[in-house]
Amino acid sequence: MKARVHVMLKDGVLDPQGEAIRHALGALGFSGVDGVRQGKVIELDLSDGTSDDEIARMCETLLANTVIESYRIERL
Template sequence: MKARVHIMLKTGVLDPQGEAVRHALGSLGFDGVEAVRQGKVIELDLADGTKEAAINDMCERLLANTVIESYRVEIL
């Protein structure tokens, strides 16, 4: 089975990487880019029958820094 984990900085947490992208897009002449947030996607190839609870556990313990990041698990 496959799962995809989306990890984004929580709202209100400063995102300097996204801000750099926004600025660079402006410099390239793309108008109307109001805000940019950058996050991570992690695609996992898991043994069949892995429970969603185990994936959440992976996120809590390793994949996401839950102090500043939120995550969303999608089973494919």
């Protein structure tokens, strides 16, 4: 069984890497990009029967800094 965890900075948290990407896109001639939020995707290979609660505990313990980041679990 696989799960994909999407981790993003929460709204209101400064995203300097996203801002650098937005600036670089503008410098490369891509207009109309008003904002960029950068995040990470973590793909997990899990034993069958791993519960959503167990995956959430993984996220809250290690995979996401829940003070400044939110996460979303996607089962594949």
